[in-house]
Amino acid sequence: MLPGLHVIGAGGHAKVIVELAYATGRNIAGIYDDQYERHPGVLGYTVTGPIASLPDTSNTHAIIAVGNNRFRQVIDGRFQHVTWATLIHPFSWVSPSARLGPGTVVLAGVVVQAQATLGRHVIANTGCSIDHDCTVGDYVHLAPGSRLAGGVHLGEGSFLGTKASAIPGVTVGEWSIVGAGAVVSRSLSANVTAVGVPAKVIKERPTGWQND
Numbered sequence: 333m334l335p336g337l338h339v340i341g342a343g344g345h346a347k348v349i350v351e352l353a354y355a356t357g358r359n360i361a362g363i364y365d366d367q368y369e370r371h372p373g374v375l376g377y378t379v380t381g382p383i384a385s386l387p388d389t390s391n392t393h394a395i396i397a398v399g400n401n402r403f404r405q406v407i408d409g410r411f412q413h414v415t416w417a418t419l420i421h422p423f424s425w426v427s428p429s430a431r432l433g434p435g436t437v438v439l440a441g442v443v444v445q446a447q448a449t450l451g452r453h454v455i456a457n458t459g460c461s462i463d464h465d466c467t468v469g470d471y472v473h474l475a476p477g478s479r480l481a482g483g484v485h486l487g488e489g490s491f492l493g494t495k496a497s498a499i500p501g502v503t504v505g506e507w508s509i510v511g512a513g514a515v516v517s518r519s520l521s522a523n524v525t526a527v528g529v530p531a532k533v534i535k536e537r538p539t540g541w542q543n544d
């Protein structure tokens with residue numbers, strides 16, 4: 333039997349992750365959130381305690397159920413011994429030649445094609461697709477319905493809004509944000525926000541900006 337799963341986060345994304353855990357045959361061992369007044373529980377589970385109360389041992393199988401990319405990076409760095417689960421919804425397709433890092437979640441309706449590589453704590457959200465030879469960096473979030481053609485590179489911490497897409501071979505730089513519905517037809521540098529068809533940069537942030 334699979335070990336129970338400790339879930340970090342008790343907001344909207346956590347609901348989806350709890351049900352993903354059920355769908356993969358796992359029980360919930362605990363829910364951790366620092367804002368239990370705002371998020372007292374998830375789907376009938378009461379929050380167990382603050383995030384710091386999660387035991388940092390290899391026997392702890394956990395998942396970070398928070399959509400904010402920077403937050404997942406920070407939490408990942410805070411726990412050195414936890415075993416991060418990788419969860420794949422049974423109604424998705426992940427190529428046997430694809431590689432997924434620890435903490436990564438593949439939600440319902442997702443397709444991950446041949447030799448795609450997804451890093452740590454990636455969210456492949458509902459119905460997105462990641463085609464052959466894509467490389468998706470750590471802490472990336474692909475929002476529902478987003479589409480990567482073949483050989484796209486998403487830098488660490490980047491975010492693709494819902495129904496955004498990227499044509500073959502382009503790069504989205506680290507911590508960059510692509511707005512909902514945008515089409516990335518030329519590579520984007522790091523730390524920018526781009527929107528529209530074709531995607532144009534509307535904002536640049538200083539490197540190391542911490543408040544995504």
Ligand SMILES: CC(=O)SCCNC(=O)CCNC(=O)[C@H](O)C(C)(C)COP(=O)(O)OP(=O)(O)OC[C@H]1O[C@@H](n2cnc3c(N)ncnc32)[C@H](O)[C@@H]1OP(=O)(O)O
Nearest residue numbers: 457475476492493494509510511512513525527528534535
């Ligand atoms: C299960 C889930 O829900 S997962 C979460 C999925 N979430 C998403 O897909 C959200 C994606 N987010 C967006 O598209 C947002 O609008 C962002 C990130 C691009 C907004 O970025 P911000 O820096 O806050 O931009 P802001 O809201 O100030 O808008 C700046 C300008 O861009 C425009 N704009 C914002 N988003 C878009 C967009 N997706 N496409 C086209 N134009 C846009 C705004 O209208 C505004 O234009 P104006 O200056 O002419 O008024």
